[in-house]
Amino acid sequence: MSRTSIILVALCLVASCSAVDESDAVITKYGSQINLDGSYSYEYGTSNNIQAQEAGVGGSYAAGSVQYTAPDGQPIQLQYTADENGYQPRGDHLPTPPPIPVYILRALEYIESHPFTRVQLKK
Template identity: 70%
Template sequence: MFKLLTIHSQLLVATALFACAYAAVDPADAHATIVNYANEVNPDGSYNYAYDTSNRIQVQESGVGSSYASGSYSYISPEGQPIQLSYTADENGYQPKGDHLPTPPPIPEYILKALAYIEAHPFEKIQLKKRK
């Protein structure tokens, strides 16, 4: 339970720092307040939290201890663009999704062909003979 609260607290602090950093960009946001807040930590290790601020930042997350989390946040960028990000964090790592995130270039055809060849021709163990 202590570890859960520590991780949960770290997430809340990180999110609050994000909100403060965002507010520092626009002086009008320096006086933003939390207008909606919910926080639930259950005995089984699951948790939920969410909050909204007066400057239109919205954050929500749910998860189970240090093994899984899923959430999202949204805000308006200094350029006036709505930013929305959703994520999961589990045994596969942190996986964010958002239209504003950069995407990698497509894998070149020759690499895809090489990977298909490797998959179709698995490596066979070579028996090495000892020298005398």
């Protein structure tokens, strides 16, 4: 076995040993409430530092948050709402779209300032 192969195997062993085994995680906190008017709330926490909570009205609205540590060690904090406008997550870890190019903004401005008159074709 070459020296490079030995180093590669050693690095793989170190990486696999440093992985955290979360299969033994247990629930450390739990609460749930369901009301007659359809509103609800729940919260839970686990021994591996996952925390979550949500409140809402069944089928109409929900708002909540989740906190945990990603496998790469990054702390994740996600807040969200879900309503008639859809699911809206917020968090620093979420990707953001690139800025709209200036030429597109100018084109949209031009279109807005020059309204189009719809032409009805005869049948």
